[in-house]
Amino acid sequence: MVSLKRIYTILGLVLGILILGLVAFTTWYTVDESEQAVLLTFGKVEEGVEEPGLNFKLPWPIQSVEKLSKETFSLQFGYEENEDGVIKEFPEETKMITGDENIVLADLVVQWKINEPSKYLYNADNPEEILRDATSASLRSIIGNSAIDAALTSGKADIEADVHDLLSQLIQKYDIGISILAVKLQDVELPNDEVRQAFTQVTDARETMNTKLNEANKYKNQKENEAVGEQKAIISRAQGDKAARVEAARGSVAVFNELYAEYKNNPDITKQRLVLETLEQVLPGAEIYIMNDDGNTLKYFPIRPLENTKAATEEGVKAKDE
Structure with missing residues (x-):
């Protein structure tokens, strides 16, 4: 028969081995680079462990470790x-x-x-x-x-x-x-497809509206720019005409002043000169008729029609020669 002492000795050895094994395997742990750990003492959170590598702790069940991933x-x-x-x-x-x-x-x-x-x-x-x-x-x-x-x-x-x-x-x-x-x-x-189709139609209509609005604004801006340009051109021409007329008026005033000065010095000569210059301007385009004292028109030699006929004939001959 096996004595109780021997039984107790064997049980003590087994228990000691188990305790030593538990201590050996539960007093250390490793944390991978992609992990983070939480250390618990009797179930209470002590701290987080983020340093990778070998770490030590008190044996289970005094302390335990929970590991979580660092990944996204x-x-x-x-x-x-x-x-x-x-x-x-x-x-x-x-x-x-x-x-x-x-x-x-x-x-x-x-x-x-x-x-x-x-x-x-x-x-x-x-x-x-x-x-x-x-x-x-x-x-x-x-x-x-x-x-x-x-x-x-x-x-x-x-x-x-x-x-x-x-x-x-x-x-x-x-x-x-x-x-x-x-x-x-x-x-x-x-x-669903019906709602998508309706929304697409609304979107297309909105895009068409925006396109038309953009085209209308573009046309409006173009016409406004053309109108502004035309306005500036008209104002510029008017200012040019104004300046030309002012200068022409100044020239006429200067001529008149010179004539008046000459007239004051020699009234008769100046008057005669003005009459002659006026006749030179008027007579080339005038038709001359010879009248009787009683008001009847006499026959006259038609010089003007002959001059016109001669000029037309000369032009025709010149064109034929060419």
């Missing part, structure tokens, strides 16, 4: 893509109303990481579910304050920025140890 995670809201690249959509999750009371389907990706492991582990039961709910609330809030045109076209960048800001505020308020890195809209589209 992606939350896919509104769809799910598996490892084979197959995308499964959840339209009920992404259906929302815009600020101008239109319905759109919007999905996005949120990139986030764990920045405070202790809060991520112990401040909430399911931080990722809280993040998904906060993402849904933020996106619906921003889309609900945006027009459908902005959501479908050029306003996506503003919507992303606004969603990022609002989501960051909510996550900070919930204090679950998460930081939001980026928010990226994937697809924003209308719910």
